[in-house]
Amino acid sequence: MPLTTHDSPEAAEAPEVLDRREGPYGEVVLRRHGTLLQIIANGCFLMDTSDGRSERRLVDAAADALAASGGRTAPHLLIGGLGVGFSLAHAAADPRWGRIAVVEREGAIIDWHRTGPLAALSADALADPRAEIVEADLVEYVNETSDTYDALCLDIDNGPGWTVTEGNDGLYAPSGLAGCARLLRPGGVLAVWSAQPSPEFEETLRNAGFQQVRTEEIPVARGVPDVVHIGVGPG
Structure with missing residues (x-):
């Protein structure tokens, strides 16, 4: 899964947690950060919708x-x-x-x-x-x-x-x-x-x-x- 970082105005905004689940391999979180959606697993940023x-x-x-x-x-x-x-x-x-x-x-x-x-x-x-x-x-x-x-x-x-x-x-x-x-x-x-x-x-x-x-x-x-x-x- 792509690991990315961002240097945009959105990066200064606090991300909003849309959903948080406890799955078979730990916690999985979906966040909205500005216009981006992000997937976080066990506190580790996995990927987002910035660039596919x-x-x-x-x-x-x-x-x-x-x-x-x-x-x-x-x-x-x-x-x-x-x-x-x-x-x-x-x-x-x-x-x-x-x-x-x-x-x-x-x-x-x-x-x-x-x-x-x-x-x-x-x-x-x-x-x-x-x-x-x-x-x-x-x-x-x-x-x-x-x-x-x-x-x-x-x-x-x-x-x-x-x-x-x-x-x-x-x-x-x-x-x-x-x-x-x-x-x-x-x-x-x-x-x-x-x-x-x-x-x-x-x-x-x-x-x-x-x-x-x-x-x-x-x-x-x-x-x-x-x-x-x-x-x-x-x-």
């Missing part, structure tokens, strides 16, 4: 990698993490995708999209018959589901080395990547959002059997660029 370019690029990078490897008709997409809905909305606006599933473990975040303030960003996408939200822990879902996908876009942490909860660490380890590879159809694409580059994760991807591994930088307003790590699964 990296979330949109995450989805497009997966689509581009599929097209470069020969393409396929109505590919199935799995997005790990609903967040503020940028990735889901962008995917649903693209007619190339077939099924679009989003796995989100926090029921509060799902509620904020279905009936709360975040519905303004995701209502059209949720009304799309191709789209569905699966309430589940992504790590467990990857290991347990019998469904398969053409592309898997992960955006549940601030990167492979900066996870929101310790339990997510295994997703980026060899065993977790093996689960991702199993979930992907032959030649499917794994795209992982990160707040900073990770050469170590690139090497782990290669060792896990992913091919055409690369890292794409996404410019941000200030600081180190966001990146998307991309790998193509075994054919």
Whole structure:
């Protein structure tokens, strides 16, 4: 999930708490800060509605990698993490995708999209018959589901080395990547959002059997660029 900061007049305003829930992994809060909506987990700022370019690029990078490897008709997409809905909305606006599933473990975040303030960003996408939200822990879902996908876009942490909860660490380890590879159809694409580059994760991807591994930088307003790590699964 993108970690961002703001140097705008809004930053001086006191944020307004719109909802606060105790979820299975701790406290989750939705705040309004000026014109922005923010998601806070256990006191840690996760993401807001200021700029969705990296979330949109995450989805497009997966689509581009599929097209470069020969393409396929109505590919199935799995997005790990609903967040503020940028990735889901962008995917649903693209007619190339077939099924679009989003796995989100926090029921509060799902509620904020279905009936709360975040519905303004995701209502059209949720009304799309191709789209569905699966309430589940992504790590467990990857290991347990019998469904398969053409592309898997992960955006549940601030990167492979900066996870929101310790339990997510295994997703980026060899065993977790093996689960991702199993979930992907032959030649499917794994795209992982990160707040900073990770050469170590690139090497782990290669060792896990992913091919055409690369890292794409996404410019941000200030600081180190966001990146998307991309790998193509075994054919």
